[in-house]
Amino acid sequence: MIPWQHPWKLQAKASLFIILIVGGAILVTELLHQYYVAELAKDVIHSKSLVLLRQIGARFQSEKQFHNGTLREKYLNDLMSRNPDLIFLRVYAKGANPGEPPRLLTQAGATENESSEIPLLVIHTFQFEEPQGRFHNQPGDDRLKLATPLAIQGQTIGVIYAEYWTGQLTTITRFFLTWSLIISVIMGFGIVLALNFFLYRHVIRPLGRLKAGLADVEKGQWATLVPIGKTDEIGDLARQFNSMAQQIQEVMRENASLNQELGQARDVLQTRVEEATSELRQRNEELAAVNERLSIAQRDILRQQRLAVLGQLVATIAHKIGTPLTAIFGHLQLLQEDPHLSPEVLERVRTMLKQTDRLTHSIQDLLTFTRTPTISVEQVSLPQLIDQSLLLFRPLLQEHGIQGHTHFAPDLWSVQGDAFHLQEAVNNIIDNAIDAMPDGGQLTMQARNAEDTAETGPEVILDIH
Template structure:
């Protein structure tokens, strides 16, 4: 029973242990949190840097727009005649530390009056950035992408006083420093995330070991648990759910052991009751086996008393009396061997020998009822490990059932051989009769306790149930094939190596 449960447990393979699930969950949780946190930091930092450069670019273009506007105003009123002053402003601006890509002064038709690139002088800009700057009477910033410079922030301010406008001042700022800063921040966050994940993995691994160690102990004890032997209490003393589970398991194991002990006692009582019932069924045959030698011994004694001086006759009759006593002793000894209540002992058993012993007890009953015995025993049959008395009781019960099934006589065939099933070696015992058979509707119930098809008083209904219990306790199996009027075939498989 226990070995079957253990084998079933061994078929279950752990793929995702609690430890792996715990570590994976915590690690993924940290990664997700760090990803969202990193994204938030990067977006926030990018917005802050953009706001900073927009403010700085707006302040710069505003501050430069004032002197440039004054130049146009002074030229208009005739206070200034030098044309190079605007170019000086632009050239000085380009020498600043700001990441400035270009600076230009445009008239009201977007024609270049002054440009940091002298080649652009006189050019007319018709692009949307220039159009928006021309239309606006406020200082504005616009972002666009250039195939040579990448992302560019264009800051523009109108060169105007009141409703009088002379043109537009535009300065282009490179956004590459911001992108480089964001890129560095990305790698810093990635490195920080990996570091935190590794640290968390190490810490979680230690914590998970402490968490799952009691569970591992519990699993090991579950696999080793046997209802046939006591075990030491679990070395789990935690005050959490695992400790509660360990206590519940201890209680369950103790109840199982007690239940198994009670069940074993009940089973032993059933086996004993069935054995006594079998002895009663054997009584008529045993009485005949004893009465025949006794009658012969009485005749011998009578003849000796009639001629006490005949020493030759007395010696011959004493030998016959001795033979009769030996036969009676043999019959009684066999019956005592079968009926005695010995503790269960698993040892090497010769199945052929056990079958022959039980046939000897039934020999008279079979011959009296005209039942022929056909033995087809494998002489090379291996020994099995089991309790000989229990197996003999199972064999005897099946033979008695065959006897009852053939009231008008018949043939009882007993075969043994070695077979292989499910990659294991078995000793196979087949007990076949030519009796009344069993209806197919009854086949599923014949191994039920107290189920019998015999008349009241002729059977306990425990024979086949006890047989099945004995065979299964030897890790074997018993099967039956039968049809009404066609006899029955009982097949027993006993493992060569068991217990």
């Protein structure tokens, strides 16, 4: 959880803290004061009222006087005339039989708007035989309700019930408490101002000087000193700050001297490192050149060894294959001269002669592998070369259900190249096509002339699909 921080300054925080403390103290004191005054006033009123009621009770010397209605009314009216705060008075007697409620005997005062029900205080007074009282505080209707037992010869024969108006005393009490609150607020405000002035003069202003000094030191002004005007803790803090600033200044001078010496040592070391690096770079280049020459020599030796082994192997294979191949080639030549051969068979014999000659060339290439191969560049007819390849692969194409088709432009140019290698390329393409169509299909080979440009010259485009 991130702690809440308000951007107030120290003086504002201290002022708020002082206001809260002083305000809280004033509030608590005033509440206690109001409670004490109110309770004291209630006690005074309650005591005086009980004294008055007991004075009435003291006038009844016998039970006969108590049951004299004229005498009761006289006593009540006399008490009402001498106490303007009395609202009304009532005298209750016990019920005629046990368990019956008290009976109202006499009443005096403004009872027109009052309830005729027996107050609960009267019942409690008969029950406990002790005075009962309760304040009734409502806006515009502040009164004290009292009930005191009337005893003759130690026996309670009745209860005197009275209600007093306490509005005037309540108004005076409230006025007194209001002015007391105002005076407390003024005193609290003065205390807050005095504490704030003391705090500003003895804490905030010296701390502000220290803060300004710290800001100057942070900017690099190491010679900054704070004036010392007090001998208290703030003054000690200022002296320690000045001592710290002087020590920092000395350390910075020492650091500057050390940095200068380190700079010089770094320059010398850098020069030596550059010299050593240059020498090491030169040695590395020489070593790389030697490694390169060694690598080339090793490759040449390995190549010569491989070529020597391969030459022996190829010579053996060529010798084993060359003799029967020469015999086959001779018999095919003799067969070609037979006048009884049909044109189709003669064409097949010629194809076999060419392929035998091609095989002979392949053997020759193997024999000359160690030498640069010889390429014979000549004018080659692309349609004738493709037809020969299709004729060679016709049995295979028929076996796989593949139909071969050719389409050549009438004015198709001849191409420059090695006929043997071109034949090899076309044969490889047809062989790959047979592998790609195991379920049969069509193999179409088309050739057309491309545009003759100055950059590429005349070209022939061969499409196979």
